[in-house]
Amino acid sequence: MHIPDGYLSPATCAVFYGVMAPAWYLASKKTEKTLGVKGLPLMALGAAFTFVIQMFNFPVPGGTSGHMAGGAVLGIVLGPWAAIMAMSLTLGLQALFFGDGGILAFGANCFNMALVMPVSAYVVFKVVASGEAGAFRRFFGAALAAYIAVNLAALATGIELGLQPLIAHTAEGRALYAPYPLNIAVPAMALPHLLFFGVVEALATAMVVSYVLKMGIFVEAGRKASLRPLLVFVGVLIALVPIGLIAAGTPWGEWGKEELGQLLGYVPSGVERFEGAWKGVLPDYGQGSGRKALLYVLSALGGSVLLVAVVYAWSRLWKK
Amino acid sequence: MEKMTLPDWMKEAPTAVCPASSGKERKGFLDRSLRNFASVLKRAFASGKTKDGPMQNLEPRAKLAGFFLLILAAALFESWIFILALLVMTVCLSAMTKAGAAPLLVRALPAIVFTAVMAAPAVFSFVTPGAPLAGVGGLTITAEGVSTALFFVLRVSAIAALAALLVLTTAEADFFRGLGRLLPGFFSAALFFTFKYCLILVKTAEGAALARKSRTIDSRGVKEAQRWFASRAAFILKKSLNTAEEVSMAMVSRGFEGRVATAPAGPLGFAEYLWLGASSFFFFLSFGF
Structure with missing residues (x-):
């Protein structure tokens, strides 16, 4: 389920970094509030735990085996906030040191496995095992939570990959990133998880949670915290993410004179007067001229010199 | 003096009664997955020596x-x-x-x-x-x-x-130093903690697998293996939480108040500006080609 770099367009990666930024902020603040200084080592060790249990292959009848993702166990045991942070740390370590999942795709991977998976597992487990639940209801609740969680994460991954040929292709229609459309990517991700990996995750999670409860080690960092902000946040995301991904047309606020006229019914006089007054040193990166390639190279050279100058000035100011 | 002879059973070639001492590779799921992952992990951690x-x-x-x-x-x-x-x-x-x-x-x-x-x-x-x-x-x-x-x-x-x-x-230390100056201190410190504790927990997992192997005469089937997996995972989680508690107490006793401070960054030299210039050149070039 770890999406490597090169599978998602940079625009999609940016969207998911944007989505995860408030989730990380919210989760770190909530964890700090509920756990205090214990939060840092707890999240790090929760992440290390997930990393290690992913090393074990869980045996299933028929001589085959599969490994756990671990997000559901973390969501149920540590609570959603600490689980978001711990899973993000695991994914960060895997991306940086082991090449398992991309650095640019880190935001998308975190959305699937550090947000969707533990939060949905937590919510389902809370609903099924609410009140004075017995051992069987807890076992069943954990299994159902893990099955739903891993399948939701797989579905999200399938949708993200399947959208790529729609949103990132050449003028001839050739896909620039993951080449499979939704009708192939979604079943390819969903079916193995519905039939095999979901079952492995469900069984393994239920057994681990049962042992955890038997040993009396239930932390659930978010127990005292209200889930309302998270649910509202997730609800808004669910509504906005597909729109953002498939949105075509001019970015908000970058309208031209004609588009603004169509939108407002009139063109503001300032826009009428000043649009096009300053065309830049190399307008449209030099696309208008016949020496397009050379101008592009010069633009890039100019940009890199400017960036180095900014870094130099910043480092000088920082020293003072 | 009576001649000492070895009993016949001692002269026989040892049969593989205990998988741990047989010298044979067992093709169980634990051996396969744990050994492979642990070796990859250790290799990655050893890459600190560049x-x-x-x-x-x-x-x-x-x-x-x-x-x-x-x-x-x-x-x-x-x-x-x-x-x-x-x-x-x-x-x-x-x-x-x-x-x-x-x-x-x-x-x-x-x-x-x-x-x-x-x-x-x-x-x-x-x-x-x-x-x-x-x-x-x-x-x-x-x-x-x-x-x-x-x-x-x-x-x-x-x-x-x-x-x-x-x-x-x-090198591992440089990696985290660099991250600490680009990301909020909290995240880089947590990532560093995770990195270190992974190795400790891997050793625990390997120890658990070896202990099981040395006690097992023959495979007991999938159910036993599943139960063993679940109990060890819960044990590793318990160990993680206990360690987290001990580490937080050690941090508090050393004056940690929840804020992670990073050492001030050193100046950048010509090589660094050259590297940044070259990489940003490629980055800006990518907008056009």
Whole structure:
């Protein structure tokens, strides 16, 4: 389920970094509030735990085996906030040191496995095992939570990959990133998880949670915290993410004179007067001229010199 | 004096009564998965000792920022020539910096092979319609399909090679120092903690597996293995939480109040500005090609 770099367009990666930024902020603040200084080592060790249990292959009848993702166990045991942070740390370590999942795709991977998976597992487990639940209801609740969680994460991954040929292709229609459309990517991700990996995750999670409860080690960092902000946040995301991904047309606020006229019914006089007054040193990166390639190279050279100058000035100011 | 002789049973070749002492490789799920993962993990952790070279001596924050720009450029380029140039440049850099092309290939190969396998069906007309090139078992390979799949594999190869070169030329301590100056201190400190505790927990997992192996005469079936897995996972979680408690108490006793402070960054030299300039040049170039 770890999406490597090169599978998602940079625009999609940016969207998911944007989505995860408030989730990380919210989760770190909530964890700090509920756990205090214990939060840092707890999240790090929760992440290390997930990393290690992913090393074990869980045996299933028929001589085959599969490994756990671990997000559901973390969501149920540590609570959603600490689980978001711990899973993000695991994914960060895997991306940086082991090449398992991309650095640019880190935001998308975190959305699937550090947000969707533990939060949905937590919510389902809370609903099924609410009140004075017995051992069987807890076992069943954990299994159902893990099955739903891993399948939701797989579905999200399938949708993200399947959208790529729609949103990132050449003028001839050739896909620039993951080449499979939704009708192939979604079943390819969903079916193995519905039939095999979901079952492995469900069984393994239920057994681990049962042992955890038997040993009396239930932390659930978010127990005292209200889930309302998270649910509202997730609800808004669910509504906005597909729109953002498939949105075509001019970015908000970058309208031209004609588009603004169509939108407002009139063109503001300032826009009428000043649009096009300053065309830049190399307008449209030099696309208008016949020496397009050379101008592009010069633009890039100019940009890199400017960036180095900014870094130099910043480092000088920082020293003072 | 009575002659001492060994009993017959001691002269017989030992039968494999205990898998741990038999010398034979058991093909169980635990041996397979744990040993493979633990060795990969230890190799990655041992990579803190990097060979000395020009890339290795770059200031970590500048090096990380430069690599990020190059990875972003590789993801943005629409021209295969530029992506290929980036890949060739990465391989050349690995040779120049004494990281070596072979270790680079070893690190990048899994992602490349996985992508090649995944991209293979894209060559057929049912995924990528276009001009027919050849037929295989009733399926048509299209020119557009072949170019789409090759382009996809090339892009992933370039990015995987860049990420591998970053790890190969950066010592563990430098990596976290660099991250600490680019990311909020809390995240880099938590990542560093995770990195360190992974090794401790892996040792615990390996110890548990070895203990089970030395106590087991014969395989007891899937149910027993599942139960063992669940109990050990819960045990590792318990150990994690206990360690977290102890670590937090140790931190508090040393004056930790919840804020992670990072040491002030050192000045950037000519090499760092050159590296940033070159990587940002590729980044800006990627907007046009």
